[in-house]
Amino acid sequence: xxxxxxxxxxxxxxxxxxxxxxxxxxxxxxxxxxxxxxxxxxxxxxxxxxxxxxxxxxxxxxxxxxxxxxxxxxxxxxxxxxxxxxxxxxxxxxxxxxxxxxxxxxxxxxxxxxxxxxxxxxxxxxxxxxxxxxxxxxxxxxxxxxxxxxxxxxxxx
Numbered sequence: 828x829x830x831x832x833x834x835x836x837x838x839x840x841x842x843x844x845x846x847x848x849x850x851x852x853x854x855x856x857x858x859x860x861x862x863x864x865x866x867x868x869x870x871x872x873x874x875x876x877x878x879x880x881x882x883x884x885x886x887x888x889x890x891x892x893x894x895x896x897x898x899x900x901x902x903x904x905x906x907x908x909x910x911x912x913x914x915x916x917x918x919x920x921x922x923x924x925x926x927x928x929x930x931x932x933x934x935x936x937x938x939x940x941x942x943x944x945x946x947x948x949x950x951x952x953x954x955x956x957x958x959x960x961x962x963x964x965x966x967x968x969x970x971x972x973x974x975x976x977x978x979x980x981x982x983x984x
């Protein structure tokens with residue numbers, strides 16, 4: 828199946844079903860540390876793809892489509908809650924792209940995650956207006972939050 832053909836609502840439904848597992852303690856959820864790493868990387872990949880689609884519209888690299896912007900903003904907002912539980916003890920693996928600073932500065936890391944989770948509903952609200960200028964403002968704030976966390980806590984790929 829071509830991933831580009833997946834409808835954002837189908838992705839959202841599948842992710843929601845997986846998200847129900849979020850109520851299960853992380854240690855019970857992941858049989859091996861590698862499972863946690865794959866889970867969080869997958870969540871970030873879906874979030875980045877949807878955020879990137881909005882970014883293309885904001886930057887004028889893709890035509891503005893209010894419906895697509897909203898669908899992608901909703902996916903980003905939902906996904907912003909998923910990866911954090913997979914940063915448990917023992918998941919600081921060499922190929923995980925996570926810097927050791929995550930576990931040394933866990934409060935700052937959690938604060939960055941919280942900030943993202945506070946901004947993404949604002950991105951959805953802006954997208955609901957159907958006004959590109961409003962989306963641009965919140966997109967910019969959200970992108971700065973992503974970059975700040977990546978700079979502090981993500982290894983270069």
